[in-house]
Amino acid sequence: MEAGIVGLPNVGKSTLFNALTNAGALAANYPFATIEPNVGIVPVPDPRLEQIHEHMETEKIVPAALKLVDIAGLVRGASKGEGKGNAFLSHIRDVDAIVQVVRCFEKAPGGEDITHVEGKLDPVRDIDTIETELVLADLQTAENARPKAERAARGKDRDALARLAALDIVQPLLEEGIPARKAAITDPEAIRGLKFLGFITTKPILYIANVGDDDVNGEGPLASKVREHASGVGSEVVPVCARIEAELAELDDEDKLEMLADMGMDEPALNKLARSAYRLLGLQSFYTAGPKEIRAWTIPEGTKAPQAAGVIHTDFEKGFIRVEAYAVEDLREYKSEKAIKEAGKMRVEGKDYAMRDADVCHFLFNR
Secondary structure (H helix, E strand, O other): OEEEEEOOOOOOHHHHHHHHOOOOOOOOOOOOOOOOOEEEEEEOOOHHHHHHHOOOOOOEEEOOEEEEEEOOOOOOOHHHOHHHHHHHHHHHOOOOEEEEEEEEOOOOOOOOOOOOOOOOOOHHHHHHHHHHHHHHHHHHHHHHHHHHHHHHHHOOOHHHHHHHHHHHHHHHHHHOOOOHHHOOOOOHHHHHHHHHHOOHHHOOEEEEEEEOOOOOOOOOHHHHHHHHHHHHOOOOEEEEOHHHHHHHHOOOHHHHHHHHHHHOOOOOHHHHHHHHHHHHOOEEEEEEEOOOEEEEEEEEOOOEHHHHHHHHOHHHHHOEEEEEEEEHHHHHHHOOHHHHHHOOOOEEEOOOOEOOOOEEEEEEEOO
């Protein structure tokens, strides 16, 4: 699963990306420092992996991961091509969720002035600027898609009829500046058509309040404005001081713990960010565990057992017979898989089983 990091220039977006992916050097302080999108893989912090390891020897532990795409700064007018906006917007279309970095600090550490592209700091205006550009880009998509859909629909093409049904609902909203995710669509064909259209504003959005090092928990007035806005649109906010996180990313574990304590933080804010992005995408983890590796696998909530097996290998899904599963909590209580079986806690599930979060699984399949 992929999330695209967006934001206006000079909000600390690329600094955050570097910290998340341990990329090293801090980003340059000028617009469009990231001309092509960078891609990084971020492990999702998961204490359950260590809980499994406590009762099972293994050679390595592999956490779930989130792919992040760092997309260069958008500006007002991006939907019309300003600031190379068309190229940047095309990259956003390919991700599953949007993570918007919003500047919530007046000056950089040390008192350095960082120019705001709009001239004045206002996080809610910045959010609205990005949202407006994404809505305008979707409106352009809708206007371009409609004539083709109408022509094909005259011939009773099912896919075209589905696209047209979705456009009839969504396009009027876009014309009013309302994102496509606000559309109330219940018709299955219109829902199907919406997927064909690839609107950016159907994607869920998570806000990152990039705070100063004097407000690491995001309790100041600027971060509070972002939190209030997010609450109003049913989203989440994670306060992050990108500069601190970049420094933490360079430290060994002992020094990292010392710095966290000095800053009054219980863990890096990036841990919270990774977990929030995971929730935003409606994901959960199941585990496979053995002497070679203990691994977390990522699936959407509600995934059935054969499709979960297919995440490991397509042959597992094709030849699926059944899955033997137990919960991480069962392992913590009974200490071994043998004891779990003896206690009758090892479940045998078939093709219709909807996977539960924190299942530890053994899949049986025909080769």
